[in-house]
Amino acid sequence: MVATTKTQEAAGRDGWSSRSGFILAAIGAAVGLGNLVRFPAEAAANGGGAFVLFYIFCIALIGLPVLLSETLIGRHGQASATRSVERMAAESGASKAWTGLAGLGVLSAFMILAFYCVIGGWVLYYVGIFVGDLFTSGVTGGALAGMSASDIESIFPTLLEQGGMMSILDAVFVAITLYFVARGVSGGIEKASVVLMPAFFLLLIGITVYGAFTGAFTETLAFLFSFDFTRLTGPVMLAAVGQAFFSLSLGVAGMITYGSYVARDVNLAKTSTTIALADTSVALIAGLCIFPIVLAAGLSSEGGMGLMFATLPHSFQSMPAGSVIGLAFFVMVGFAALTSSVSLMEVPTAWAVDRFGFARPIAAGTVAALALILGVASAYSFNALNDFHPLGFIPLFAGENLFTALDSVTAKLFMPIGALLTTIFVGWIAERRMIDAENGLRGGLDRFWFFLVRWLCPAALAAILIVGIFPDILGT
Numbered sequence: 001m002v003a004t005t006k007t008q009e010a011a012g013r014d015g016w017s018s019r020s021g022f023i024l025a026a027i028g029a030a031v032g033l034g035n036l037v038r039f040p041a042e043a044a045a046n047g048g049g050a051f052v053l054f055y056i057f058c059i060a061l062i063g064l065p066v067l068l069s070e071t072l073i074g075r076h077g078q079a080s081a082t083r084s085v086e087r088m089a090a091e092s093g094a095s096k097a098w099t100g101l102a103g104l105g106v107l108s109a110f111m112i113l114a115f116y117c118v119i120g121g122w123v124l125y126y127v128g129i130f131v132g133d134l135f136t137s138g139v140t141g142g143a144l145a146g147m148s149a150s151d152i153e154s155i156f157p158t159l160l161e162q163g164g165m166m167s168i169l170d171a172v173f174v175a176i177t178l179y180f181v182a183r184g185v186s187g188g189i190e191k192a193s194v195v196l197m198p199a200f201f202l203l204l205i206g207i208t209v210y211g212a213f214t215g216a217f218t219e220t221l222a223f224l225f226s227f228d229f230t231r232l233t234g235p236v237m238l239a240a241v242g243q244a245f246f247s248l249s250l251g252v253a254g255m256i257t258y259g260s261y262v263a264r265d266v267n268l269a270k271t272s273t274t275i276a277l278a279d280t281s282v283a284l285i286a287g288l289c290i291f292p293i294v295l296a297a298g299l300s301s302e303g304g305m306g307l308m309f310a311t312l313p314h315s316f317q318s319m320p321a322g323s324v325i326g327l328a329f330f331v332m333v334g335f336a337a338l339t340s341s342v343s344l345m346e347v348p349t350a351w352a353v354d355r356f357g358f359a360r361p362i363a364a365g366t367v368a369a370l371a372l373i374l375g376v377a378s379a380y381s382f383n384a385l386n387d388f389h390p391l392g393f394i395p396l397f398a399g400e401n402l403f404t405a406l407d408s409v410t411a412k413l414f415m416p417i418g419a420l421l422t423t424i425f426v427g428w429i430a431e432r433r434m435i436d437a438e439n440g441l442r443g444g445l446d447r448f449w450f451f452l453v454r455w456l457c458p459a460a461l462a463a464i465l466i467v468g469i470f471p472d473i474l475g476t
């Protein structure tokens with residue numbers, strides 16, 4: 001009886017048109033600025049090879065089990081994230097309060113969307129710079145011809161001073177994201193992913209191969225893959241777990257939402273493994289793409305946003321065909337950021353459609369408008385609103401402006417809490433037969449996965465949360 005109702009509902013609901021459509025969309029959600037900026041920076045800052053190896057371990061033993069947990073909740077529920085959790089809880093005889101885990105995810109996704117699109121706007125700005133540069137510097141020479149090092153390095157801080165410019169770019173990036181989300185799952189999100197993700201991979205491989213020949217590739221290998229295990233300390237390990245979660249887009253109900261559009265005959269264990277493998281490969285390749293270029297230019301590999309928006313543009317100056325590579329690079333980053341922002345906008349959109357019965361374009365438009373308002377306010381954090389500390393009353397976030405607060409609150413608090421609740425829900429609360437019917441695993445592998453979801457994942461997530469809230473514990 002239950003199954004019939006669900007099939008009927010699913011029949012009238014938009015969903016991925018194929019298994020590969022889902023895989024590409026989910027890889028698109030996972031692969032983003034986290035892989036291209038954050039992973040190389042964290043690897044460099046945390047001891048290279050030891051961090052990388054531990055990161056891969058975290059993806060396999062913690063990230064992958066949670067990814068499968070999220071997608072199976074969605075596929076079972078065949079509805080928005082909150083309703084999917086509500087259904088599974090109701091069918092397990094558990095409290096409706098579990099819906100809160102997905103509600104928190106919807107809020108997190110909205111908050112991340114707001115500042116992620118501001119960064120997307122910066123990427124658009126650099127695409128514009130490199131398009132213009134093709135005309136001034138030409139195709140074969142280095143990029144940004146005639147500009148001094150300090151001129152180039154000041155492009156980024158100058159942009160951060162221009163609240164109006166950042167707002168316009170933010171609006172453009174939000175509008176492009178909205179265009180795809182408003183068109184629906186198969187007709188918008190999937191169509192964008194099946195074009196943008198292969199294009200992204202081609203650009204990434206192309207630039208990496210080019211950089212390997214023209215840049216400092218051997219130096220990069222030594223830098224990224226030197227296994228100095230003495231550097232694998234507590235804070236480094238926690239940085240790796242946190243990065244694994246951010247990179248796989250876990251804890252924000254995004255993968256529950258994407259899982260709800262998956263057809264019944266798809267094996268979720270296999271697709272989750274493919275998604276995690278692809279995301280990890282992109283992170284590793286991003287390191288092999290970025291560092292040869294930066295190191296060949298003799299610049300510092302120091303991380304953060306400066307690596308992408310100041311150091312790299314500078315590095316393209318001394319690179320043969322630097323303008324073309326610079327343009328290709330920022331177009332590639334734009335594609336990765338767009339498929340992630342689409343996934344972020346989809347979460348509150350699906351929720352609003354389900355909760356209020358809005359038509360999809362209205363729901364997506366409302367989410368976009370609200371995200372733009374919050375995004376514009378956060379863009380002014382770099383200038384006019386620099387001294388506005390919205391969470392000044394909470395010691396952990398006291399020094400944060402609106403932009404950094406949106407990032408910190410979600411990364412240090414909401415995402416780990418969301419993921420922790422998900423593992424407790426799947427490992428302890430939901431009825432085992434529902435889980436087994438969805439997860440596509442059997443025998444020993446099934447038992448091993450369930451053990452990870454029940455014990456290892458909650459323990460690791462609790463550790464991230466505690467250290468995130470009380471950083472002094474590990475002396476970080």
Ligand code: PFF
Pocket residue numbers: 029030031032033034035109112246247248249250252254340341343344
């Ligand atoms: N996984 C994305 C990245 O690595 O850039 C970031 C992200 C996207 C986090 C979507 C969460 C999310 F829902």
